[in-house]
Amino acid sequence: MKIYVIIIVCSLYMMVYTDTIEEKSPGNSEIICPDAVSICPSTSTCCISTDGDYSCCPLQDGVCCSDRIHCCPEHYKCDLKIFKCDRVFNAQMLAIKPSLNKN
DSSP: OHHHHHHHHHHHHHHHHHHHHHHTOGGGOEEEOTTSSEEEETTSEEEEOTTSSEEEESSTTOEEOTTSSEEEOTTOOEETTTTEEOTTSOEEOEEOEEOEEOO
């Protein structure tokens, strides 16, 4: 009888532990943009695009460029004259991608 109690307790522990791990998994999470309609992956940044809707910069904490087409990594500035991110490391500008809608 004791062995059954131990098996049941261990099974319950594993079920709770597994659910906790799945809830905290950052790979599947999303962010809701300020318009409350557009959704981007949690590893990206919401930026206003040329049509006025939100799009996703493929960088977490990215910097949205004023042309509303490109974005740069965090702590960089957009240099729209030469289409580069802050000449420091010759980082390339990335095109923003359309967001997903909640609906």
